[in-house]
Amino acid sequence: MNRIILVVFFCISTFSLMSQNISDALNYTNNNIDGSARFSAMGGAFGALGGEISSISLNPAGSAIFNNSYLSLSFASDKKTNDVSLLNAYNTQDKSNLTMNQIGGVFVFNNIGGAKKWKKIVVGLSYDQTNNNFNEFFTRELKPSARKIGDSSIICPVDGVVSQTGYIDDSIIVQAKGQTYSVEKLLAGDVKAEEFKDGFFTTIYLSPKDYHRIHMPYDGVLRSMSYIPGDLFSVNQKTSNSVDNLFARNERVVCYFDTEFGLCAFILVGAIFVGSMQTVWHGQINPPYKKQVQIFDYKSQNIELKKGSELGRFNMGSTIIMLMPNKKNKLNLQELETVRMGQSIA
Numbered sequence: 001m002n003r004i005i006l007v008v009f010f011c012i013s014t015f016s017l018m019s020q021n022i023s024d025a026l027n028y029t030n031n032n033i034d035g036s037a038r039f040s041a042m043g044g045a046f047g048a049l050g051g052e053i054s055s056i057s058l059n060p061a062g063s064a065i066f067n068n069s070y071l072s073l074s075f076a077s078d079k080k081t082n083d084v085s086l087l088n089a090y091n092t093q094d095k096s097n098l099t100m101n102q103i104g105g106v107f108v109f110n111n112i113g114g115a116k117k118w119k120k121i122v123v124g125l126s127y128d129q130t131n132n133n134f135n136e137f138f139t140r141e142l143k144p145s146a147r148k149i150g151d152s153s154i155i156c157p158v159d160g161v162v163s164q165t166g167y168i169d170d171s172i173i174v175q176a177k178g179q180t181y182s183v184e185k186l187l188a189g190d191v192k193a194e195e196f197k198d199g200f201f202t203t204i205y206l207s208p209k210d211y212h213r214i215h216m217p218y219d220g221v222l223r224s225m226s227y228i229p230g231d232l233f234s235v236n237q238k239t240s241n242s243v244d245n246l247f248a249r250n251e252r253v254v255c256y257f258d259t260e261f262g263l264c265a266f267i268l269v270g271a272i273f274v275g276s277m278q279t280v281w282h283g284q285i286n287p288p289y290k291k292q293v294q295i296f297d298y299k300s301q302n303i304e305l306k307k308g309s310e311l312g313r314f315n316m317g318s319t320i321i322m323l324m325p326n327k328k329n330k331l332n333l334q335e336l337e338t339v340r341m342g343q344s345i346a
Helices: 002-016 022-030 037-041 053-057 060-065 134-138 191-196 237-242
Strands: 070-086 089-110 120-128 160-167 172-176 179-182 200-205 213-215 220-228 252-259 262-269 277-279 294-297 310-314 319-324
Touching (some): 053 089, 252 277, 262 310
Antiparallel strands (some): 160 200, 172 179, 213 310, 252 262, 262 319
């Protein structure tokens, strides 16, 4: 009698503990299809069949299909443009995202000796990122206590490494050893370039690992802003050493501020993966790649920003350039110096 009860219990358990049935299969093929490129392209069908890293989070039993260890990492990039026209008013907004869709792996441990009554053990791990994106990660806000704003009149506006710093002689700026470019080209021929003919400059590179929000280096009132279309070369040290007029060729945004030092220019330079720059007064700036300079006048709006307040942000890594109007405003920085936002530099 006990044997019969045991057999019945075993049969009931077998049916009730099935890893999946036809309803599960239909469910797996219709829901949660964010993941690796192959998984998404197949509409999530691998969730029912197994054999794909992204399916593990939906159907853990699917990991048993793997015969070899396997690692997977997937990215996705998308760009959305919204154009709105209403009552003779026109506005455009771009949004670019670089998203890590999925990362995971399967580790297969085979019974090589054959002495034990098992063939293999499979351990599967999968992480699908569907809500956050890399842009949010790189532009995350610092805790209020993370940076102390220096007492000097000018502070460092970003975390990064000083590419070059020095005097502007007869409108010439040093890009790298043996490489120079002119203020006129950097500012796309703006008449305000004359203000910086004999001044001081600093170029700071932000790598992908750095904090990507940009802060005001001084107290200032926004006068105007220029969007200058261009290329999207990488702006790392190797490229700076080899590409002529790099910063005067890449896409960039120039912000002009009236300050206690005179008119100052603050330039955000775009780069590869960083065709997306934002300011706190305008939002995302980049228009849908119109090949013309666009100028925004703010003199009548009295936009005043205090030292240390947020100015804008990059979406990954890039470069900022500060132009000071005369040689008296020397900044205490050294080439290749690692700097942090908030530190005193004057």
